[in-house]
Amino acid sequence: MTQRLTIRKPDDWHLHVRDNEMMRAALPYTARNFGRAILMPNLLPPVRTTAEGAAYRQRALVALPAGSTFTPLITCYLTDDTDPDDVERGFKEGVFTAVKLYPANATTNSAAGVTDYKLIERVLARMEKIDMRLLIHGEEVDPTVDVFDREAVFIERKLIPMTKQFPGLKIVLEHLSSKIGVEYIRSAGGQVGSSITPYHLQLNRTDWLGWGNRPYMYCMPVIKTEADRLALRDAATSGESCFFLGTDSAPHSVAKKLATTGAAGLFNAPVAIETYAQVFEEDGKLHNLEAFASLNGPKHYGLPPNEETITLEKVSWIAPEQVDVEGPEERALVYRGGESIPWRVVHEGQGG
Numbered sequence: 001m002t003q004r005l006t007i008r009k010p011d012d013w014h015l016h017v018r019d020n021e022m023m024r025a026a027l028p029y030t031a032r033n034f035g036r037a038i039l040m041p042n043l044l045p046p047v048r049t050t051a052e053g054a055a056y057r058q059r060a061l062v063a064l065p066a067g068s069t070f071t072p073l074i075t076c077y078l079t080d081d082t083d084p085d086d087v088e089r090g091f092k093e094g095v096f097t098a099v100k101l102y103p104a105n106a107t108t109n110s111a112a113g114v115t116d117y118k119l120i121e122r123v124l125a126r127m128e129k130i131d132m133r134l135l136i137h138g139e140e141v142d143p144t145v146d147v148f149d150r151e152a153v154f155i156e157r158k159l160i161p162m163t164k165q166f167p168g169l170k171i172v173l174e175h176l177s178s179k180i181g182v183e184y185i186r187s188a189g190g191q192v193g194s195s196i197t198p199y200h201l202q203l204n205r206t207d208w209l210g211w212g213n214r215p216y217m218y219c220m221p222v223i224k225t226e227a228d229r230l231a232l233r234d235a236a237t238s239g240e241s242c243f244f245l246g247t248d249s250a251p252h253s254v255a256k257k258l259a260t261t262g263a264a265g266l267f268n269a270p271v272a273i274e275t276y277a278q279v280f281e282e283d284g285k286l287h288n289l290e291a292f293a294s295l296n297g298p299k300h301y302g303l304p305p306n307e308e309t310i311t312l313e314k315v316s317w318i319a320p321e322q323v324d325v326e327g328p329e330e331r332a333l334v335y336r337g338g339e340s341i342p343w344r345v346v347h348e349g350q351g352g
């Protein structure tokens with residue numbers, strides 16, 4: 001008999017779908033398997049105000065397939081000039097679910113991010129007061145810090161002081177990528193949770209660079225050592241409520257990925273929940289998949305879990321190599337494209 005697993009519908013607590021044509025191409029892959037997703041605000045220009053957030057949400061709703069019950073959750077891109085009153089208004093009106101902090105120049109489209117942590121204190125104090133989540137790209141951008149140490153140094157220099165200054169502020173350290181990060185989150189007493197991507201659970205830096213430079217394994221934070229990967233797998237599959245699903249699926253056109261300075265990001269939404277299921281099965285932890293994918297995230301955000309369910313079955317299928325995009329971006333290649341994926345989601349009219 002085919003092995004099957006039914007879980008509450010998962011949410012993706014970290015997703016890039018971009019805008020316009022790319023959003024129309026990418027969003028349906030998330031909407032078919034997930035109840036909600038946090039849409040990251042690093043557009044050009046970024047989503048910085050309640051008005052911009054409301055407009056972006058509207059464009060996301062229009063990009064959904066007919067009849068979809070998926071809910072896009074919008075985030076506010078924090079800058080040195082963000083107005084605490086506007087953030088509060090956006091949160092209270094239900095436009096913004098959270099605020100995203102990018103250190104300036106840490107990653108794709110982060111040039112407008114935070115340069116001076118003194119300048120954001122008023123916003124953080126207001127968020128602490130109204131119980132709004134702060135999502136952080138936790139990498140130190142001091143150029144003297146090695147790229148493999150950026151997460152650890154950010155925790156030390158920026159995150160720990162911030163948790164002390166704002167002890168009531170609930171934080172997500174996004175896309176956790178290191179053993180040191182895992183140890184820190186476990187010690188943070190619930191104030192800081194972490195999203196974990198499918199690819200940080202599967203890849204190490206030898207996969208990325210050991211057999212030729214593989215631009216489709218290049219992301220920020222960069223893929224690290226085997227010891228880091230194993231620590232992340234142990235964390236994700238443990239069921240501990242501070243670790244939850246966030247794909248960081250980040251489509252880019254082929255031209256941007258293969259440029260002289262290639263863009264960071266892996267487009268994994270078409271294989272995301274299936275890849276997590278594979279990882280949990282490999283580690284004998286399928287019984288913890290629902291906690292990681294569907295329960296821990298809502299708990300950290302103070303939101304109810306989804307009522308609907310999805311069913312996964314152990315039937316292999318071949319991941320699509322690429323997704324076509326209207327207009328000049330043309331296409332985005334898919335993480336694990338062309339590979340055989342051992343789990344699939346049962347959709348209506350399929351399976352039995």
Ligand code: DOR
Pocket residue numbers: 016042107108137218219220221250251264265266
């Ligand atoms: O690899 C990444 N891609 N990391 C990020 O932080 C941003 C993302 C993107 O927007 O492409």
Ligand code: ZN
Pocket residue numbers: 014015016040248250
């Ligand atoms: Zn991201």
